[in-house]
Amino acid sequence: MQIGMRIYYELATGNVIVNTGERSGDVVATTEEQDLATYFALRDRVPETVNMIQLEYGAYAEDYAEGGTITRIDLDTLEPLFTYPDPIDPETPQEPRPALSKQVEALVQDNTLLKAQSNALSERADFVEDVIAEMAEQVYK
Incomplete structure (x- = not known):
């Protein structure tokens, strides 16, 4: 069995309280109530001030690897939202940002769109050039 991580966070700020991590093998899925009773960081919280998201097993593996x-x-x-160590100054705190894997996906989509637009503009420019050449040929006959 494979169980993705659960991220418990403060409803007011979005700050992460507990990341349960991923589990696989001979494991049993827990309920939110069990987690609230088990994790020390969650025990003293008012349950209405905490929320949770469940991630798929293996989600964001590339981001963790980085x-x-x-x-x-x-x-x-x-x-x-992730923080990543700065390769030049790992001790400097970083602002949380979307996962790099998500940013790369968005950039790939943007790049594909820009390439298609560039090709369309190039074809249009070629067409306009041909039209001008034909017009010039007619004018100078």
């Missing part, structure tokens, strides 16, 4: 850590949840999209 040293990313989920530190906050975007309260508008309910997507995890």
Whole structure:
């Protein structure tokens, strides 16, 4: 059995309280109530001030491999926000941002769209050039 991580966060700020981590093998899925009773960071919380998102097993594996850590949840999209160590100054705190894997996906989509637009503009420019050449040929006959 494979169980994805659960991220418990403060409803008011989106700050992560507990990340349960992923589990696989001979494991049993727990309920939210069990988690609230089990994790010390959740025990003293008022349950109405805490929310949780459940991630698929293996979700954001690339981001974790790059040293990313989920530190906050975007309260508008309910997507995890990551911090990544700065390769030049790892001790400097970073602002939480969307997962790099999501940013790469968006950039790939943008790049594909821009390439298609560039090709269309190139074809149009070729067409306009041909039309001008034909018009010039007619004028100079």
